[in-house]
Amino acid sequence: MLLQVVDLASNSLLQKDVLIYMQDNKLQSDIKALGWSGSLLQTDGDYLMVVDSNLGGGKTDSVIKQDIDVDVEIQADGSIINTVTITKEHTGLANALFEGINNVDYLRLYVPKGSELLQASGFEIPDESLFKIANAPLATDKDLLLWTSNFTQDPISGTDIWNEQGKTVFGNWMQTKPGETEIVTFTYRLPWKYEQETGSLLNKAKSYLGFKNLDSYSMLVQKQPGVETRNTTVQLTNATNQRVLWTSKSDLFSTGSSFDNTQDISLSALFEQF
Numbered sequence: 001m002l003l004q005v006v007d008l009a010s011n012s013l014l015q016k017d018v019l020i021y022m023q024d025n026k027l028q029s030d031i032k033a034l035g036w037s038g039s040l041l042q043t044d045g046d047y048l049m050v051v052d053s054n055l056g057g058g059k060t061d062s063v064i065k066q067d068i069d070v071d072v073e074i075q076a077d078g079s080i081i082n083t084v085t086i087t088k089e090h091t092g093l094a095n096a097l098f099e100g101i102n103n104v105d106y107l108r109l110y111v112p113k114g115s116e117l118l119q120a121s122g123f124e125i126p127d128e129s130l131f132k133i134a135n136a137p138l139a140t141d142k143d144l145l146l147w148t149s150n151f152t153q154d155p156i157s158g159t160d161i162w163n164e165q166g167k168t169v170f171g172n173w174m175q176t177k178p179g180e181t182e183i184v185t186f187t188y189r190l191p192w193k194y195e196q197e198t199g200s201l202l203n204k205a206k207s208y209l210g211f212k213n214l215d216s217y218s219m220l221v222q223k224q225p226g227v228e229t230r231n232t233t234v235q236l237t238n239a240t241n242q243r244v245l246w247t248s249k250s251d252l253f254s255t256g257s258s259f260d261n262t263q264d265i266s267l268s269a270l271f272e273q274f
Helices: 002-014 025-033 142-147 201-209
Strands: 046-051 064-074 079-090 103-112 116-121 148-153 160-164 167-176 181-193 213-221 230-237 242-247 257-260 265-273
Touching (some): 046 064, 046 079, 064 213, 079 167, 116 167, 230 265
Parallel strands (some): 064 230
Antiparallel strands (some): 116 181, 160 167, 230 257
């Protein structure tokens, strides 16, 4: 019985069904290092966390089937453009208690800080009548001010853009009615690029001496705690002047690597530039 309890607790922490917060800073630092705090993970490579926030959508999250497709394309100039396509299917019955209403989601994408939004589409902002204005003046939370900065909005799609805890965030509204399927997309450029040495004298010298000019790519897909009904597929496309030497998943470049939302996932690849 004790072993079963330990195993259940271990899996719950690994899958972020249980998170821990300690007021003691030292203990909380240890909890964070173990990945049990629910905080945003920091990485030098690519990063993605999709966060759903049900606001006025009843208990509809339990009847939503969500698929996330991530296309990572390395361009000829060494830049990287990601397209994230999110598909939601509402399997609930119209007018059913709790689950038969619109799924109203303020959707956020957490991506590497400095990423540039190129295009976004498919959104539906809730009617203004659903938003209530407080009678009393409200002050902005001080902790929130420390975590967030540089609020802007994309004039075409209405996507909110800001920085939060070392990430850039894209946020917009997605609504899905019972029995319907909705699709939204975000396309953005990462804030770094591969240096292009193809055809340079240095690259030719390296090739002559047998040295390989290597590029690496890595992505961390962080799970939103408490969310299980989500499938993600990541597909990577290398530039024409890159030869794939190794990948952490054999299908990363072909059909795309697919996984559920049980835990964080790391993907990586190694290229040779020629």
